Amino acid sequence: MTEPHISSGAAAPKVGFVSLGCPKALTDSELILTQLSAEGYQTSKTFDGADLVIVNTCGFIDDAVKESLDTIGEALAENGKVIVTGCLGARQAEGGHNLVESIHPAVLAVTGPHATHEVMEAVHKHLPKPHDPFVDLVPAQGIKLTPRHYAYLKISEGCNHRCTFCIIPSMRGDLVSRPVGDVLGEARRLFEAGVKELLVVSQDTSAYGVDVKYRTGFWDGKPVKTRMLDLVRELGELAKGFGAWVRLHYVYPYPHVDEVLPLMAEGLVLPYLDVPFQHSHPDVLRRMKRPASGEKNIERLQRWRELCPDLVIRSTFIAGFPGETEAEFQHLLDFMEEAQIDRAGCFAYSPVAGAAANDIPGAVPDALREERRARFMAVAERVSAQRLQRYVGATMQVLVDSAPGMGKKGGVGRSYADAPEIDGVVRLLPPQKISKTLKMGEFTKARIVAAEGHDLLALPI
Numbered sequence: 001m002t003e004p005h006i007s008s009g010a011a012a013p014k015v016g017f018v019s020l021g022c023p024k025a026l027t028d029s030e031l032i033l034t035q036l037s038a039e040g041y042q043t044s045k046t047f048d049g050a051d052l053v054i055v056n057t058c059g060f061i062d063d064a065v066k067e068s069l070d071t072i073g074e075a076l077a078e079n080g081k082v083i084v085t086g087c088l089g090a091r092q093a094e095g096g097h098n099l100v101e102s103i104h105p106a107v108l109a110v111t112g113p114h115a116t117h118e119v120m121e122a123v124h125k126h127l128p129k130p131h132d133p134f135v136d137l138v139p140a141q142g143i144k145l146t147p148r149h150y151a152y153l154k155i156s157e158g159c160n161h162r163c164t165f166c167i168i169p170s171m172r173g174d175l176v177s178r179p180v181g182d183v184l185g186e187a188r189r190l191f192e193a194g195v196k197e198l199l200v201v202s203q204d205t206s207a208y209g210v211d212v213k214y215r216t217g218f219w220d221g222k223p224v225k226t227r228m229l230d231l232v233r234e235l236g237e238l239a240k241g242f243g244a245w246v247r248l249h250y251v252y253p254y255p256h257v258d259e260v261l262p263l264m265a266e267g268l269v270l271p272y273l274d275v276p277f278q279h280s281h282p283d284v285l286r287r288m289k290r291p292a293s294g295e296k297n298i299e300r301l302q303r304w305r306e307l308c309p310d311l312v313i314r315s316t317f318i319a320g321f322p323g324e325t326e327a328e329f330q331h332l333l334d335f336m337e338e339a340q341i342d343r344a345g346c347f348a349y350s351p352v353a354g355a356a357a358n359d360i361p362g363a364v365p366d367a368l369r370e371e372r373r374a375r376f377m378a379v380a381e382r383v384s385a386q387r388l389q390r391y392v393g394a395t396m397q398v399l400v401d402s403a404p405g406m407g408k409k410g411g412v413g414r415s416y417a418d419a420p421e422i423d424g425v426v427r428l429l430p431p432q433k434i435s436k437t438l439k440m441g442e443f444t445k446a447r448i449v450a451a452e453g454h455d456l457l458a459l460p461i
Contacts, residue, residue, distance in 0.1 A: 013127050014042040016050030016079060020068055021058030023201045023249070024113075025086055027154040029056045031116045032085070039120075039129045047074070051127050052081035052108070054119065057100075059088030060168065061350050072104050083122045084110045087172065091354070113172050114157050149399065149441030150197035150420060151190045155183050155231065159203035160210070163278075164289050164357040165318065165349070168203060177209050180217035180226045184234055191242040196441060197399055198239065199247045199419065200232075206252040229259045236268030243443070245399070247419060249274040252291055253300050261307035270416045271310040278318050280335035281328040287360055288321060301339050312417040314343035319376050320369030321349045323362035329372050336379050342387045343423050343454075344380035348373040381454070388424075388451035391415075398426045398446045398458065400438050407431065407438025407460070413446075415456065424454035431460045 015036055019029035032054065036043055044050050053075040057068035068088045075082045084100050090112035091099040100110045109122035123129075158173040159166075187198060202208065209215070209226035216223045224230050235246045246269040251257060253275050264271040277297060279285055305311050317332065336344065348369040351358050364372075396415045403411030411428040418424050428438060428446060438444055438460060446458035 012040055012042045013051045013129075014044055014049065015123065015127065016044045016047045016053035016075070017056075018045070018053070018071055018075070019056045020071065021056070021060070021064065021086065023152040023199065024154055024157075024203070025056055025058060027152050027201070028086065028114050028116070031114075032056070032119050035116055035120055036123070041123070041127075041129065047078040050079055052083065052123070053079045054083045054085065054123070057084060057086035057088035059086070059091045059099075060166075061347075061352055063350070064088075065091075065353075069100070069103055072100065072107065076104060076106055080106075081126060082107045083119060083126070085113070085115055085119050087113050087168070089113070089115075090170070090172075091167075147401070147441070148194055149401075150199065151195045152199045152201050153183065153187055153190070153235075154178070154201050155205065155208050156202040156211075160207065161204065161291050162289055162356075164287065164360065165321065165352065165355055167352055167354045170354060172203065175204065175207055175211045177211050177226055180209075180224050180231055180234075181219045183231065184219045184224070184238065187235055187238055191238065191244055194441065195244065196242075196443070197245040197247060197420075198235065199249060200235070201249045203250065204252055205248060205250045206254045206257055229256070229263075232260055232269055233263055236263055240268065245270050245416070247272055247274075249419070251275050253277070253297055254291075255300075258300075258303060258307065261304050261311070264311065265308040271308045272312045272314070272416055272419070273304070274314045274419065277315045279321065279328075279332055280339075281324075281331040284321055284324055284328050284332075287323055288318075288357070298335070298338055310416075312342045313339075314419065314423065315341050315345075317344060317346045317376060318349050319346055319372035320364040322357055322360035322364065324349075324364055324372075329375075333376065333379050336376070336383055340383055340387060341380065342417065343384060344377075345422065346373050346376045346380065384454060385451065388454075388456060391417075391448045391456055392451055393448065395445055395447050395461065396426070396456075396458070398428065398444050398460075400428070400440050400442055400444055401425070403428070403438035403440050407436075411438045411440075413438075413444070424456065426456045426458050427452075429457065429459045436460055 033043055047053050055072050055075055058064040084107050089110045093099040093102040098110055108126050111118040156177040158175050159169050160175045206228055208228045212226050214225050214227045216225050239246045251273050263269050398413040398415055400411055400413040410430045413426045413428055415426050444460050446460045448456050448458045450457040
């Protein structure tokens with residue numbers, strides 16, 4: 001029996017697509033969308049009129065699980081033919097049954113994360129591919145869900161840590177580093193396509209290459225070790241040729257990260273580190289089973305700032321973790337003041353089904369968790385506002401994210417201190433020179449005239 005197909009004269013089959021969750025899930029979505037386009041499928045962000053729908057889910061915290069399940073239900077109600085992928089697809093319900101299938105038994109197929117091949121097999125089964133795909137119409141860098149001028153570059157999958165609040169390893173598995181040549185090849189294609197900012201992401205960027213014992217790979221005919229320092233150096237050299245930025249996310253504070261700071265000081269990569277500290281008190285960190293003890297983090301931050309005075313630190317924290325005492329929480333507030341974290345986010349602890357932290361005694365009441373989160377953010381915002389003042393009067397390079405009408409009335413951009421969607425912005429005033437224009441996706445020099453809240457106000461020059 002031959003595989004059915006749609007004749008070249010018929011309209012291309014249309015796949016509705018929804019991507020939920022973190023940047024790592026976003027890169028999974030981009031891979032699936034790229035493959036769909038390569039095979040001649042059309043894609044749509046709406047359910048109405050699509051031949052079937054793919055939902056890439058998040059399953060990390062309860063709110064994300066609810067959003068994913070609600071979206072699946074909405075897709076089933078509006079379309080009826082739904083394929084589910086992503087982290088929630090790997091979750092099990094009580095009794096060992098698949099969680100998604102137990103709640104939405106009408107779905108056509110369920111896969112876990114980073115499962116492009118399995119998703120495409122399900123698509124082929126329920127929506128046969130066109131006979132003559134126009135492969136040459138797919139851009140070399142693939143399909144992206146971010147604006148044209150920035151992109152996420154995923155360097156590994158999974159994680160070797162077993163933090164008690166996290167179930168990601170049970171969904172995404174242990175650390176698997178991508179071959180260094182593949183990562184650098186993708187980076188070059190993105191730069192060639194016009195990307196001006198590359199955001200390096202993974203579950204643990206500092207551990208890149210641990211699983212393959214830092215083996216030597218090859219890139220452009222030369223040997224390159226599968227190791228964070230070597231990868232970052234090559235990315236920085238590559239970016240320099242395109243006048244682009246490289247930004248590092250999810251960097252655990254291991255000692256070898258010190259080696260990357262000189263690359264930041266010399267301008268090869270942005271002097272910005274996203275370091276997920278989660279807490280400061282040694283006892284809380286032990287209950288969390290975090291890979292860093294916390295006791296040396298202040299010293300490490302001081303050392304990093306000595307190596308690179310312009311360094312910006314972003315981090316995330318959890319307030320109200322099981323067993324957290326008022327003294328332990330106060331330790332965290334004191335740490336924020338001493339560490340001078342430039343950008344910080346905080347979550348009130350939320351129990352996650354299957355997480356080991358659920359069994360830790362001393363659950364903190366919901367109201368107290370929220371109160372502590374609010375107290376933390378008050379301190380974090382005060383520290384951040386103080387740190388921003390040092391830029392006033394300086395001239396900075398700003399990547400323009402929005403500039404209607406060529407920026408004649410101003411625009412919005414970001415400095416090296418601002419990652420997209422999670423940090424502040426630089427609000428650009430109308431240029432004083434009539435000849436000065438702004439364009440989305442390009443850099444402009446700007447003089448910082450004020451700091452307001454999380455943001456900077458600047459005059460393009």
